[in-house]
Amino acid sequence: MQVRSLVLFPLAVLPAWLHAQTTPPPPDADGGALAPVVITGSGSADQRWRGAATVDVVDGSELRNGQLQINLSEGLGRVPGLVIRNRENYAQDLQVSIRGYGARSTFGVRGVRLFVDGIPASAPDGSGQAANFPLGSAERIEVVRGPFASLYGASSGGAILLYTQDGGRPGEVRAGVAAGANGLWRFSTQASGQTGTAEAPGWSYTLDVGKFATDGARPQSSAHRSTANAKLSRAHEGGRTTIVFNRQSAFALDPQGLSRPQFDAGTPLTTPQAIQFNTRKSVSQTQAGVAWDQALGNGHKVELMGYAGQRRVIQFQSIPVANQNPALFPGNSGGVIDLDRDYWGFNARWRLQREWQGGQLNLSAGLAGDRQTDLRRGYQNFVGSTVGVTGALRRDETNTATTLDPYAQAAWQIQDWTFEGGLRRVGARFESSDVFLSNGDQSGGNRYSAWLPVLGVRWQLSPQTQAFASIGRGLETPTLNESAYSVGGAAGFNTDLNASRSTQTEIGLRGRNAAGLWNATLFDIRTRDEIVSAGTVDGRASFTNGGSTKRQGVELSAEYGMGNVTLSGAYTYLRARYGSGTASIPAGNRLPGLPEHQFFSQLAWAPAFASGIGGVFTLEARHTGSVFANDANNPTTALAERHTLLGIGARFEQTTGAWTWREFVRIDNLTDKKHAGSVIVNDGNSRFFEPGLGRSLSAGVELTRRF
Template sequence: MFIQVKPYLSFITLSGLLVLGPVGHVRAQEMLETLIVSGDAPAPALAGRIMSNQASDFHPGARLDSAELLQNLPGIQVDSRSNYAQDTRISLRGFGARSAFGVRGIDLQVDGIPMSTPDGQGQLGSVILDNIQRVEVLRGPIAGLYGNGAGGVIALQTAAPEITQLSLGVAAGDPGLQRQTLAGEWREGAAAARLQLANTQVDGERPHAYAEREQGIAQLYYRTAGDLDIALKHERNRDPLLQDPLSLRPDEWRTNPRQTNPVAETFNTRKTVDYEQTSVSLRRSEGQTRWQTSVWQGERAITQYLGFRNGDTTVDGIRFLGSGGVVDLARDFAGASATLTQGFELLAMPADLSVGVELAQMEDSRRGFVNNNGTAGDLRRHELGKVDSLDGFALLQLTPINGLSLYSGARRGQMDTEVKDYFVVAGNPDDSGARDYRETAYAFGSNYQLNAQWEFFASRGRGYETPTLTEMAYKRIGSGLNTALEAAVNYQTEWGVNYRLDDRLEVVLTQFAIDSNNELVVDQSVGGRTSYRNAAATEREGSELFGRYAFGSHWRLLGSAQFTDAIFAAGTLDGKQLPGVAREQYQLGLQWLPFGSEVLQLAAQLQQRSRVFTADDNAVAAPGYRTFDLSAQGEYSLSAINLGWWLKIANLSDENYVGSVVVNQANGRAFEPALGRNVTAGINMQYAF
């Protein structure tokens, strides 16, 4: 299936090129949409809001999980399921904590191209992480200007090749890991290209947990004589088999965390994924007039066998016909964006005004079948869901006096959803429906640079998150699209201080308060049928501490601590903690370079987290835990050959802990065990031409 980009998408992109193309260039400065795209220095008013990890901060690993790149960044909670049939669970200040699969409430980007759909669904499992050079996280009210579901922004960035070379890498280890990578990079003047392939097999620590993944990416970069950057990318991900061992009840986990839910074998629970996306970006980042435009289009096909036959269930005495234990989903998506930033003077004050537009669409063709113990049976669901979104935004930045930066911005978004039910039979009424959302986000704030070391910041804003198509699929009682779901609205306040001492020391202390109305939470999850509701209100308050320190050229220390009090603030759940959110989390990483170079690096990583409740009633919690990792890596060059290696021992103490929870799981199977002690190693050889 292939969806054609609607005429207005092509029109806005072409218009952007025609109108913005002939602009001039002078000094570089970033705009809203390219703020976390290029890796250059962002606008002064926003610089302190971005937390980042460079490639030198990444601990070695097989690069199978985005958690490897997000360590030590404050505000982020990454729950690794150790189950490749379910995407890594990521939440930021509690946004996205409700997600049973994938990522919700966080805007995901790779090289400025959205990895989130217009209704707020996202995942990073299809991204080749080996060539990511930088990870940036934008928190707080300003993130709301990125639109629907942007409780925060996580942006991954690659870099254009600098030399022509061929790379070959292999990795192996626990639990039954085998991974091979092959990459070719080329550089000739203003042009560069990269072709990369990766193949991965993992046996898994639990029975019925085998995973196989095949990935490929082609990238082309070119800078014109007029300093126009052009980037073209095509990526493909194919997962032929991702077995799902399913989650466990607390008593099962305590007895034997390495066991598999028996239902997994009975129904042969598994998933296959086929993902493909093409994008092109044009950007001019230098001068008083700066602009960027991007177009993307792709397809994602999923077939998943769940741990039940039909999904028929009885809720409050009413029997519902399930949609079958086999999901067959074909998703087509496309989008375009354009942003223009103009520098000028306003009443003798230096100013920047950014305006932009983003359009996106997706179409889900979804079918469901009876799961006859691992084979697809009769049709139980057939529908077509569509989402169209159109957003416009503006951001004004002022510098009234030296050291003081002010900003104010707003974004208006509209999202239209529609589901057409083609499976209307006796006992299964027409579940068609439609719902339109119109929401506004805004943010304003200030930064004050007292001197070269001290910076103070504060901001306030409003954001929103509409329910996804998946979350609207079911009602708790009755049939039909859950059109009663309202968009969740949040009001965020953030303030803090940043201390920097040259390139050696950085400490950031941030406090935040978030009040949400109509928070989207899981209402019930039983028999594959998960319904959602709007909570009356929630409150989240917390503090985050981030620091990095370089002891000369031999030692580097990187750490974070976060405290999040996330509670329901009204109704019968008043005072209960939000499920899926840890109250406390600490991370500390230490790197030692004995020779002061990349020849040898030794590292240790400590993580500690408090308990996490599995449901709204707070009756059951996954215990807190502490893990300790050790690693070593090095590089050695001989003429045109560069040899790199790494070794990692994770969970050194063999801690038995829950890596993630399934929120509000009605059958009690909410614990997803993490890996025990595991050892992995890899080697990479590069030959420069």
Template sequence: MTPSAPTCLALLLGLCNTAQADNAPLILDPSVVTGSRSASPTFDLPYSVDGINREQINDGQLGINASEALSRVPGLVVQNRQNYAQDLQISSRGFGARSAFGVRGIKLIADGIPASTPDGQGQAATFNLDTAERIEVLRGPAATLYGSNAGGVIQMFSRDGEGPPRIGAETLVGSDGLNKNHLSAEGAATGAGFVLDASRMDTNGYRDHSSARRDQTFAKLNFQPDDDSKLALIYSSLEQNGTQDPLGQKWDAYKADPRSVDTAALQYNTRKSIDHQQLGMNYERYFGGATLQVNTYTGRRSVIQYLSIPGGSASDKRGGVVDFDRTFYGGSVHWLQPITSAPGDLTLITGLDYDRSQDDRQGYSNTVNGIHGVKGVLGRDEIDTATSLDPFVQANWLLGDWTLQAGLRHSTMKMDVADHFISDGDDSGSKTHQKNTPSISAMYAFTPDLHAYVSAGKGFETPTQAESAYSNTSNGFNFNLKPSVSKQYEVGVKARIGQDTRINAALFQITTDNELVIARSDGGRSTYQNAGRTLRRGFELGMESQLNDHWSTSLAYTRLQAQYDSDFVNNGKTIDKGNYLPGVPQTTLFAELNWKPRDWVSTAIEGMYRSKVYVEDTNQQRAAPAYSVFNWRARFEQKVEHWTFHQTLRLDNLLDRQYVGSVIVGDGNGRYYEAAPGRSWYAGAGAQYQF
């Protein structure tokens, strides 16, 4: 019998009660910079923020998808779609659940470089897990201090090159033709640290027509120009050529064969190619107690995607081939100033963030002389530019047993469209969205081991270029979309039980006006509209505990009720107040039990439960059923003089359950479902030599 979420929760909490007072403690209070913008222990911050350390990112994991690490964070729903043409689906307290591809509504940042465009569309695939030192996840009202489209913030930080130089190589093989090869070099020499990394991943994919090849490179140089400053230069790239897109599945096809692919994917040979490169610089200088932080970046991204949408005429701007070249750049300047004349510990932070992306975008038919899946006649040619310029001010104040944080950001996002295909009319235009997004949080320390906090804020989410690209009523750009505006409230408790157990709990409520929803999604292209009000209420619980010298456990539980709070009409149908938002499970649970009998070996059982997920706004179509899955992993390590060897074994979906791993919200063809793999195995080995 599949265990329920409450049963798993009771089991894990019962295990926690067996912890001994004299056990060796876990690192239960990591320091993060997200939210406060300076290093602070998560336990002392008055909002929901979590840090994922390097061991949790790497231990027994594949190092391929961010879902491997992010599943342990409450409030997040991370769905590996088994489709590298569309990237992961990530939602934070319901923000981003409707995304048809990539990540939206959540701010993604890697080493200070946004992995999200100014309009809010992000790509988690650009995160290089092989070089990650830590990942920080901020949820709730404090996230609005990061601007528009920040229903949550996920930051990844790469490690600095430190210690003696060393080189390494590893290989990983597994089910469905998975093969990953990885080379690395890092260390420090002549006062400078370096990290070099390159990998290639190939897979046939679990489903038919879902093969992919991903090449990633990374280079980082860090050094100190003088005693009061530090500088890092960072380069990264991602290349995927001809990544196959299996599209979604209809229910009957999924049940009959979870590996199946719709005939439209084969008929049009749906696929996507990506070429992404970026270069960034982080500079920090200390002026006595004050700190100057400067970040600049630039990059380019080229994408060509073949959809399953018929489009054979030059007048159809919604043709089946999307082709764009993007240039992006930006930077930020932050000043952190301690106020020594104020009581307690007060720091004022002022800053300015600027981001710009420009797409040279074309659209073509995907049919030539009756042959599908090829580039045909031009039907769309335009320059799309998104720009944001956001000044902000923030105060962090520790005053006795009180911790206070307040901030105000003025967010501006401008979208410009310059139409160069004007034979069917000029669709050029411009739209500017701007709003002040305040946030305030307060925490009180009842004891050194028991803190309670309250947090409130306002945010707004602008339509992305992709969401505005297609109109529901014409071929042109949809400038009628409005930004959604939210009010967020959160109360929480953070507690330490002895030295070995840490518990975070939070209740939250989010009300949103003009919620952006999918009007229709067909073969990879979606159109959007504004709905009325939505209401999200939820509870999060995170726990980590060291049971004894060899056993540890962690848990992340989320209960979220996300509903429409007013009636609206979508695609000719009335959506009733009280309907549930599609793509948002009401219950999510992750639990892990880790055993480390020796320093050189660790093994763990992971369990995940997710309740059913509605797939469209009427809630009438078959929901993706609830499921529970269990995984096992092990890592071994040996050291022989200058050499370090390691091996990884992993079995996913131990009970070989058939389940829907992710859904495509509002798919117009009824292809809502994306099957997850059955039982899968992975094995890897690597070696590192230290000079």
């Protein structure tokens, strides 16, 4: 059985960091920094070895083997520079940031672009959700960091790309169940194959259907989710056509965050307001896309992609009844959010690959566009004395976000050198049309634009070692939600809120040998007009620009094999500080939501078993440094302490003919360490803390049949 795994004690991995880590792909190759413009992609190690971009690749088998296969955070702890934490609150999605980008998000994902099979899981305004990532059928996940990430467009401080498996021969049917603490269970089934014959193949297909549910670790935290993903692809002479479809429906109660005294109480508390108002969220989303590419001869190729979808969200919050009194708080938009979103987009690209001046030249240019239209309504969350129900209308707007970005990229590889460059012109237009005017006219709009250049170089020092460096600019726009209200409670769209602009540089070394792979990277990020909270007035949360910030750090990662033992780990040091500051944020304060130190290590042992039987035992450690939850850096009410979590696991595999059984069992948080699993940044009620799970047992079994 092939084994690729990770983890171990923190200090034990440090001597081995010079022996491992997945190597990055070139951004202009399929599967590289612009891969999401098409659904097809290639993730070969050789391609990643040739480029200057920083990309970690996690195989789909590593995401599934020995895991519950519910949250993206399960398999990505090994990626340096990435903070991804499970809130244990399925009403708010995961907490995700890359090198500090996206850390301010209180729900969903901001500042980091998400893609599934080349189709954005992020909206044009930069907001996104990772809940619809189909882990059961994933071929691989690529995590892009560094300057080349900006070639994905605005709000691309980093990118996470999931590619699903292609059906082939032999076909395969797979079904699995898993169970964990707090009544959690998951059932999923996958089918893949190819029509036609080996000599005349037809359509390749992959189908992934699953459902999970949990009672939740705290009162008011139960959830369930159903997903369906389908992918069809067919090669034709000189090209390929791919069709994808996905559907998700979910419901989750919302336990909300805890204040410091509540968190210190030491029991799985839920704030009383959440239970009183029965806070909850329901989501349904349907999306389809198609991609087509065709070789034109003489090294030319054209690629086209289009997608469209619809998303519906209804969320009940715990805003007090008194705060929704129209006479006292006319600007309040109520405690029930009703969002109906239609969205679509396209990407068209031309490629040229040929020899030039003794080297290999790759050129590409294209145009990408996306649009979302949100019908956003707000209602009071009470009727008479009954709370937690839909009441009177308090908000009725249509919000739109449109982007249209031309881009170009070039890479030239000659002998031991690769030179790469790219340029994207990002343009975003936000508009709001308000028809509920009794609480003030919120109509308005704003435009954001910038040129985003990137340059990179890779130098092959030896067959086993490379040096690389890159520099680029980025632009992060506010989301429609952050732009909705002016500072100070005044009516109108926040036209004073600017996009933040950053310059990012990195330099590093990476290598590989028979024992493993390794990577070491230094980075520096300077940002001006950082988007920060401006507080809440009359029930309206507003945002402003908070001066400059500086983020500097180092990323180390390695994987080292010694016979039937694999040792791997990842370490990130991130110093993130406000520079100029504001009247409410002193210069030198730490950016909230970010640990300065983060470490992951794993020791995996695969002993010899009888023929047809395999097994792996793992010992794992994850360390997270202290995290401030607000810009003020209040040490008594807004500081989540550092913690180290240990875990052990075992998985087994037996193959008999066309049948394969896989089983796993694992224990997380082995020492039952009390800790904050995540924080809600700048929460207006100072309920910053979301408790992490205590000691928890999970297990699962999967059966595969080849045909």
